[in-house]
Amino acid sequence: MYRLNKTALKILRAEVQKCSGNDQVSKIEQEIVSKRLEKLSQEKGSPAELDELRDSVIDIYPQFSEKVLKQAAKANQPSGIFRKIKWATILLGGSAGILWLINLPYPMIRWPVAKTAPILLLPSYINMDHHYREAIKNLEQADQLINQATSAVDIEQGTLKAKAAQKNLDNLPVWFLGYYPQAYCNFFGCTWKFTVDEFETARQRVARIEAIAFQDKNALKPLVQAEQLVTIARQQYEKAITIKDKENAIASWQAAIDQLEQIPDATFAGESAQTKLKAYQRDFDNARIGTFIAAAQEFDLEAEKIQATQPKAASELWEQALKRLNQIPTENPRYLEAQRLLAGYQVKLKTVVDPRSDTYIEAAKQFALAAAKASQNPPHSVAKWEQIAKLWRKSIDQLENIRVEEPGYVAAQKLLAEYQTNLGIIETRRTAESEAQASLAAANEQIQSLIASPPSEPQQFKGRIQGIINRLKTIQAGTTAYPEAQKLLASAQKKLQN
Known part of the structure; x- marks a missing residue:
């Protein structure tokens, strides 16, 4: 007799279809529950009852109809004629019925028998030994599947193994361990000692594995959702025509990556997310930097068109271009390309806004750049420090040419303070070298x-x-x-x- 008959399986499948959606996560959930029910329908043994049927679906579908579960449990029971034959066999079996009675898990029945005729308790001893060994086996398999998971299927199978181990432990009478565990072991000549502590340890291990499986299952949903969002954002970016559309797609892409980073690392989903994040981040960075450069070039072209008639609007466009290019990090392969564009756009912007002060500031920056390069890889000789100090003084002299009324005065003063500080540091280094x-x-x-x-x-x-x-x-x-x-x-x- 199979544990789940065809009629009950059909009833449960119909309700699963009602509870499922059409997205990818729902398909995975439906596949998990279907495999559980299919496994029950292929196992031989006593018919699965209401609680077991409920356990098979309720963690995935909390909304599963209780009425349908009861209907399926009723349909899964053998017909009345078979139940009558079962009870008639027990009642009419004579000695078999007595043997069944004295092997019930009640100390007041078993204790007198254990003293006088322990051989009669052999069936229950064999049953307990079977459940003990099955519990250990299922626990080991559950531990391996959960803690060394390679897919969502492993997590699901590990959960089923943990539940099977729990049922095996439930079939071990704890009262027996307190009454005569030594007699049990001597009777079989066993070398292992199954104690109350071991029993509690096994139960705690089952609970821990089930907790890990629960966390893994919870983390799988945001993983699937985040991966879908990454795919959608990437497609939006590839289809985008305007810079604005591309930037919107980039923002959605970043949000999806942020969601992946929030998945707990200790879960299977977290480990999978960390593995995929490197590739996702690489593609995202390439798209993001490409968008910055493309946007800056587009702003430049538009500014060139209106420079003569609308200088203020042109300067705002170049400022937007500079803002995009300044966001490109130094470690990016396109950084040098961005810096070349940046230098050109800065010249165009300053030509429109302040041509005179722009010339002095640009000259000051060139002297400062030369001084900074010369300062690299110290220590240096006194003569070298003096040469570097002269470069900083020339840079300061250029900035001091900018008058208060000129638009570039504030920017020049900021640079002037920085360059004077640098000159002071160089003078200190030169003095220290001389001494x-x-x-x-x-x-x-x-x-x-x-x-x-x-x-x-x-x-x-x-x-x-x-x-x-x-x-x-x-x-x-x-x-x-x-x-x-x-x-x-x-x-x-x-x-x-x-």
């Missing part, structure tokens, strides 16, 4: 003098060594003299200790 070179030269002279005429008294010798050490310690890090000073310092300290 370090002087201290190193003085220390070398002291060393040569000590070598040429060492004192005869040890205390005098150590005093002169200490003087050299004190001189070397004044040399600051970040100067060209510092590495050599550190070597001499180590040598002098070693001499002092000998």
Whole structure:
């Protein structure tokens, strides 16, 4: 006899169709429930009752009709003639009926029998041993399927295995463990000890696995939804004609990626999302940067057309172009392309707004750029620091040519404050380098003098060594003299200790 007959299966399938939608998530849910029902219809054993049928559908479809479940459970029961035969067999079976009675899970019946004729309890012992081993097996399979899941099907199968393990544990009478677990083990000659603690541990493990499965199932829905949103946004972007449409698609694309990032990492869906995010983010960045550049070029073309007649409107368009290009990060492959466009648009914008101050500011920036490049990879010599300081002074001189009444005055003052700060830093570095070179030269002279005429008294010798050490310690890090000073310092300290 199969656990779910065709009539009951047909009733349940019809209700599943009513509860399902037409989207991708609903199709997955429908497939999961259908597989559960199909499995019951292929298993042999006692007919599935109302609670088991409800467990098969209620976690996916909370709205599943209770009336339909009861109808299916009733249709799944064997006909009246079979039930009568079953009870007649039990009642008329004589010794078989007595054996069934004394194997019931009631201590007041089993305890006297266990003392006098324990062999009569063999059927229930075999049944308990079977459920114990099945519980362990199902638990291991559930653990593997849930914690090493490779698909949504694994999670579903792991959930079913956890439920099967729970049913096996429910068939193990806990009272038995408190009465005579030792006799049970001796009777079979078993080597394992099934105790109350082990039973509780197994139950806790089932609960933990079911909780993980529940979290995984909950996370699968936002994963599917986010992936659908990414696909839709990508399609919208590819079909977009205007820059505005492209930017709207980019915004939707970003929202979908944000939703993927919010899926908990500890779930199977979270791991899948993290794996896919790299590809999604790469495609999104390419589309986003491409849109920025395309928008900037479009603004530039429009500004060129109206520059002569509408200079203010043209300047606003170039400002929009600069705003888009400034959002392109330095690590992006198209950054240099964006910077070339940026430089050209800045020249056009400043020509329209303020040609005179633009020239001075541009010249100041060129000197500042040269100074910044020259400052790279310090330390430098005193002469090099002086050369860098001259570049900063020239940059400052250019900015000081811009008068208060000119439109570029405020921008020039901001740059002026920054460049004067940089000049002060360079002057400090030059002074430190000059002092370090002087201290190193003085220390070398002291060393040569000590070598040429060492004192005869040890205390005098150590005093002169200490003087050299004190001189070397004044040399600051970040100067060209510092590495050599550190070597001499180590040598002098070693001499002092000998």
